[in-house]
Structure formats: structure tokens, C-alpha cells
Amino acid sequence: MIHVENISKSFDGTPVLRGMSTVFDKGKTNLIIGQSGSGKTVFLKCLLGLFETDSGRIKFENKALDEMTNKDRSILRQEIGMVFQGSALFDSMTVEENIMFPMQMFTKKEDEEIRERANQVIKRVNLINANEKFPDEISGGMKKRVAIARSIVMNPKYLFCDEPNSGLDPKTAILIDNLIQEITEEYDITTVINTHDMNSVMEIGEKIVFLKNGKKAWEGTKKEIFNTDNEAVTNFVYSSDLFKKVREVYLKN
Amino acid sequence: MKILSNIGKYFLMLQNVFGKFTKWRILKQLILKDIDTLIIGSLGIVAFISFFVGGVVSIQTALNLENPLLPKNLIGFATRQSVILEFAPTFISVIMAGKVGSYITSSIGTMRVTEQIDALEVMGINTYNYLVFPKIVALSLYPLIICLSMFLGVFGGYIACVYGGFSSSTEFIEGIQLDFIPFHVTYAFIKTAFFSFILATIPSYHGYYMTGGALEVGKASTVSFVWTSVVIILLNYLITQLLLT
Numbered sequence: 001m002i003h004v005e006n007i008s009k010s011f012d013g014t015p016v017l018r019g020m021s022t023v024f025d026k027g028k029t030n031l032i033i034g035q036s037g038s039g040k041t042v043f044l045k046c047l048l049g050l051f052e053t054d055s056g057r058i059k060f061e062n063k064a065l066d067e068m069t070n071k072d073r074s075i076l077r078q079e080i081g082m083v084f085q086g087s088a089l090f091d092s093m094t095v096e097e098n099i100m101f102p103m104q105m106f107t108k109k110e111d112e113e114i115r116e117r118a119n120q121v122i123k124r125v126n127l128i129n130a131n132e133k134f135p136d137e138i139s140g141g142m143k144k145r146v147a148i149a150r151s152i153v154m155n156p157k158y159l160f161c162d163e164p165n166s167g168l169d170p171k172t173a174i175l176i177d178n179l180i181q182e183i184t185e186e187y188d189i190t191t192v193i194n195t196h197d198m199n200s201v202m203e204i205g206e207k208i209v210f211l212k213n214g215k216k217a218w219e220g221t222k223k224e225i226f227n228t229d230n231e232a233v234t235n236f237v238y239s240s241d242l243f244k245k246v247r248e249v250y251l252k253n
Numbered sequence: 254m255k256i257l258s259n260i261g262k263y264f265l266m267l268q269n270v271f272g273k274f275t276k277w278r279i280l281k282q283l284i285l286k287d288i289d290t291l292i293i294g295s296l297g298i299v300a301f302i303s304f305f306v307g308g309v310v311s312i313q314t315a316l317n318l319e320n321p322l323l324p325k326n327l328i329g330f331a332t333r334q335s336v337i338l339e340f341a342p343t344f345i346s347v348i349m350a351g352k353v354g355s356y357i358t359s360s361i362g363t364m365r366v367t368e369q370i371d372a373l374e375v376m377g378i379n380t381y382n383y384l385v386f387p388k389i390v391a392l393s394l395y396p397l398i399i400c401l402s403m404f405l406g407v408f409g410g411y412i413a414c415v416y417g418g419f420s421s422s423t424e425f426i427e428g429i430q431l432d433f434i435p436f437h438v439t440y441a442f443i444k445t446a447f448f449s450f451i452l453a454t455i456p457s458y459h460g461y462y463m464t465g466g467a468l469e470v471g472k473a474s475t476v477s478f479v480w481t482s483v484v485i486i487l488l489n490y491l492i493t494q495l496l497l498t
Contacts, residue, residue: 048375074273077377088368092286102376105276160375 001026002047002158002190007056009042009214016042018214019056027188029181029204031195034211035236040194043211044162047192048082049073060158078106081151081189083161083180087143089135089150096122096131099150106154121149125179141172145179152183159184159191165200173197177204198243201225210236226250263458269381270389270454280387287391291353295398298352299345303336303402306344307409310335315419325420329428332410334437341402342441343489346448349395350481354456357388358477361460362470370461384461388453395449396442403441440496447492448485455481 002024009017016039024030032040045051047058049065058065060076068076089098099118103109109117122131125145130138138146144164151159161180165173177197181204184191193200201208205222210233218230225237226247238244274280314331361384364370373380407429415422459477463469 045371050371050374070273074377077375080375082372082375084368084372086367088372090369090372091363091367105279105376105378 001061002192003057003059003062004047005057005059007043007046007053007058009039009046009051009053016214017046017053020211020214020216021056022209022216022219024190024192025207026190027185028191028206029184030190030192030207030209031201031205032192032209032211033195033201033236034217036196038211039214040211041162042214044160044192044194048080048160049077078102078154079157081154081156081159083144083147083151083159083164085162085164085166087135087140087147089143089146091135094132094134095127095138095146098135098146099153102150102154118149118153121153124152124183125149140167141169141176144168144176148176148179148183152187155187157189159187159189161191161193163194163196165195165197170199174199174203180204198237198240201237202246212236259458262462263454266381266385266458266461267454269379270385272382273379275378275383275386279383283383283387284390287387288394290356291388291391292394292398295349295352296401298348299398299402300405302348303341303345303405304409304412306340307332307336307406308413310340310406311410311414311425312417312419315414315417325424326428326431328414328420329410329425330431331428332414332425333407333429333433336406336410337403337437337441341399341406342444342448343485345399345402346445346452346485347482349398349452350456350485351478353392353452354477354481355474357453357456358460358463358474359470361457362463362473365461365463366466366470381461385454385457388457389450392449392453393446395452396445399441399445403438440492443496444489444492447488451481451484451488455484 004020004022004024006019006021007017008015008019020039020043032043034040042051046053053066063072063076065073065076090101093101096115096118099121100111100114103114103117104111107114119131125148127142127145127149130142130146135143135146148164159180164180165176168176177200180191180193183189193204195201202222205225208220208222208225209216210218210230212232218228218233220228225233228234238247275283311328311332314328318325318327361370364384370380370384373383411422411425411429414420414425420428456477459473459480463473
């Protein structure tokens, strides 16, 4: 569980996050949505400790990030898996080496044992015949799978994903969404996803936080998002005709 | 003010490079890879440039010895002094700032742009140590390149001089042995050791702290080349002043 208490962050005097508070539950897929420039990525980077907040507090299982020693932070970071928007795979390593890397770095296991575990997660994310390929030899969807495999190879407690299905076709995007949700349930982890994708919201949004101008403008579940009167949310989520019609049908039924 | 801030950030980076160390089995692979790319990969160009520049230095010296009273062994003497004192340690370092420096800046810069450095940080890795330390270790072998450059520079001078008909082989060899001061070689290697550290760290700094996209990677490489060259030239002046005067 992650508690976010009233955090603010600004860059060169320009506020990006303004008093953001929320709670991300364990074993759930938590989605952060909002327009471009609403502060989603900065918020995620604050959660990861890549940006220091100006004020407020982030607690991982009641342990405040700002009170942690370097050693505590280092331990916490080994419990975090992260899927970056562009996958952030290491160019100089093969798919298998990318996935083995966190284990080689943080465990004392032999290479054979590490390879075995890497192959388990490769199988779990349905990557076929890609072990020896380099990141520039595989498709966008496969890169996301490799990034997911690398993020779960150490059995993390927390999984963060920054727009995991950006640049993917709708079918692959849904497969990636479902894979993340399955992994969240299977590993019982706290998953936080930044997304623009309304399909993701409808498919896997167990908890949705809507950000507007660096503030939490709304939060609820995917069911509640159909019924909300919050104009900012409805304008954002139901901006396309398709989703407007989906909502009308849902409310009629 | 910006320069002062950058200098401060550079020294903070150096402090972090020697902070938390990366696991040896990973570091070993990175060091070997950097030795291959930065040292082995530079041998060809250094050998080519050194041989021909040595030859040109010798021909230029020969053509400027118009007075028949001046001994021909001065050609060998001048070639040796130019190559050992300045050409090999300093000018090869400036050339390497272009070759190796640009590679280091663009490779680290690309990792920054594609969030690979963020990925390492999220894993709890000391990215300064992971990215910069192997380059410092690999470039500690840089004096070997300079040694090769010195040899090939003088050898190129010998070939150009003797086969160009400017002096006899005996006169050239006599020249390269004339008034030889072993400290000049020590001085050249002391300079080289400092330059190797500069070659590893300034381009790393520019790559690590770059912001933006692919275009900025190119700009960062250019800026890195300029600053590495400037620091090498200034340091060259300072070390020469301290050691030879």
C-alpha cells in the first residue's frame, strides 16, 4: 500500500503538483489519468523517488520516503518494478540479458539459476523466440513484454507503469493491460499505471485517480466513472463520440 | 555563474562515481567492454595519424634546415622532441576528445534520453559508478596508446626522412639519441595520466546531465568535445609550467 499525503512539486517556480493526496491499495490496479501536462509523469517520478517533492509525504507500507536512509531506499528500490513509456531496455543487452540484469545485480545466485528464473518470466509474459534478440530487433509490443518481464523478475511489491500501451495497436494494448492486471493479482502487488488510454480505464481501472493541473480532481472505480457528475472527468474520459455512446448505453442499462 | 554551477556539479559527480560500487561481476564486464571500445577501438586511428604526422614533422624540419652548417641529425632530434613532448600526449588527446569523448557523451546521453538511466536508478543502482567508473578504469590504459603513438610518430619520421632522401639512417638515429632527457618521457606520461581522467569524466558529465532528445545528444557531444579540448590544453600549459620550468 502506498500513501501519498499532500505532495507538491514545482520546477523553476512553476508548480506541477499542488497538494496531491491519495492511497494506492495492495493487489489492485491503480490508474492515474489526466491530460498531457497534468503532472502524471512527475507524480510517478516522485513516487519512484526520482524527483524529490517540495512538500508532503509518500509512505510505502507506512515508511516515509523522505525519512528513509540511503540503504532503506536502496532496499525499497529493489522491491519496485518499473515499466517505462519507451520500455527503457538496455540496448547493449539481449532480451534474456535485460531480464537477468536485476538478479545479477542484486542476488548472489549463480548464472544458471538466474537464467532459469528469467526464462520463467519470459514464458509468463508470452515472449516466444526472443531470448537472443536485441531490443532494436523486436516489435513495440514485445519490448513492453520484456520491460514487464524485467520489472517482475525480482518479485516486486510495487509495479509502476508509465503509459505501458502507448504506441501499440489496440489489440496489443489490451493484451498488455490484461497481462499487467493478471500479474498484479498473481503477485499480489501494488500497481500504479499512468495512462491516457480510455480502453485501459474501462478494462483494468480498479481505482482511478484523475489529475488536473497537478491536483487530484476526482477518484473512484471504473464503475463509478460512468456515473460521475464531475464535469472535468466526463469531459476528459468521454471526449470521443464512441465513449459518449458507451456511457449512454451503460447508464440506460 | 552557470560555469561555476557546472564545475560544482562535475565534482559532485566525481564524488558519486566513487560512492556505492556496482557489483564486481557486472563491473568487470563493463570495464572489459569499455577497454575494447575506447582503447582497442582507437588503436587504428592513433597509429595512422601518428605515423603520418611524425613523417610530416620530419619533412618540415628537413626543409627548414637551409643552413649547410646545421647537422642533419637535427631532423631526428626535432622529430623526437616534437612527438614525445607535445604531439603524442597532447594532440592525440585532443583527437581522442573527438573520437572517444563524443562516443562517451552520445552513448550516455542516449541512455538518458531513452530513460535507461532512470531504469537503472529505479533499480537502486549508483548510475554514476555504473556508467563512469568503467570508463575511468578503461582509459587508465590510455598511456599505452600514447606509447604506441610516440613510437610510430618517430618511426614515421624516420621513414619519411631516410626514404625521402633528407638524411641518412645513421644521422636520424643519432638525432633521436642526441641530448635525450628521460624525464621528458616521464613528463609526457604524467600529462597523459591527467588527460585520460579528463577524457573519461568530462564527456561522461555532458552525457549524464543532458536534457532533451536526439538533437540535444548531438549538441552535447559537440559541447563535450569543446570543453574536453579546452581543459586538456589548459592542463597541458599548467603541467608544463610546473614540471619543465
